Structure formats: C-alpha cells, structure tokens
Amino acid sequence: MTDAIAQLRSLRASIDNIDAALIFMLAERFRCTKQVGVLKAEHGMPASDPLREEQQLARLRSLAHDADLDPEFAEKWFNFVVAEVIRHHEAAADER
Template sequence: MALEERAPLDELARIRKSIDNIDAALIHMLAERFRFTQQVGLLKARHHLPPSDPDRERLQIARLRALAEEAQLDPAFAEKWFNFVVAEVIHHHEQIAANGESE
C-alpha cells in the first residue's frame, strides 16, 4: 500500500483510539455514578422514601438539556440518555427496598 493510501487509515486508527479512550472514561464515570446512586437507594430504603423523585428528575432534565446545548450536543439525546439511566437507577432502588437492604 502506498504511503498516500496509508495516511487516511493511520488517521482513522488514531481517531478511533481517542474514541475508545473516551468510551472507557464514560464507562468508569457511569460506574462511579451508580456507586453514588446505590448509596441514595440505601438511604431512601432506610427512611422509606420513594424510589423516584419526579421533581428532581424534571430539574435535572432541564439542567442537562441546557448543558447539552452549551456543548453543542442534541438536547433530546441528552434527555433520552438521562431517562435511560434514571430508569435503571429507579429499578435498583426498587430492588434495594424490596430486598430489605436498608439495614
């Protein structure tokens, strides 16, 4: 393969490596986020609080949509991502409450 043909493939590999690094960071950040939401779930179960907090969720959606706009990310995508994560968090909180993991 000629050098001029190889250059785009090298650039593609470099860009993909950066994407892979970002994906790894996102996974680690999500894991950290879920460690904290686990603590929230335990606290809610211990004090018999509901697994979801619609008022907080509404505020967070508005905040994340604004952040997405500032970052030039589709706000609808940011909201979909948040709703997906929150659904999983609520599911975990319900499991914690049902399993009596509040002690």
C-alpha cells in the same frame, strides 16, 4: 490513503479511550445512586423523585445545548439511566 488510515486509527484510539472513561464514570455514578437507594430505603422514601428528575433533565438539556450535543439525545440518555436507577432503588427497598 496512508495518511487517512493513520488518522482513522488515531481517531478510533481516541474514541476507545472516551468509551472507557464513560464506562468508568457511569460505574461511579451508579455506585453513588445505589447509596442513594439504600438511604431512601432506610428512611421509607420513594424510589423516584419526579421534581429532582425534572430539574436534572432541564440542567442536562442546557448542558447538552452548551456542549453542542443534541438535547433530545441527552434526554433519552438521562431517561434510560434514571429508569435503571429507579429499578435499583426499588430493589433496595424490597430488600428492607
């Protein structure tokens, strides 16, 4: 049992590190997408780019498959993130 507890703690520590890395990566992603939103607003471009979203979704589904991650989960994650990005872009446009 002691070995199992030690292994559990080790795995949980790894999970905690991965979660922290994901948060910082998402923050960096949103810093970039906010800049995209400002650029789009400055030039009167639409907040959403359906062609780009379609291409990214196909790319991420393929990456998920290669990484042995459920592509459906990757799609749900992407759609969640894109909805937030579009909300930021619309807010940037409203500020102009």
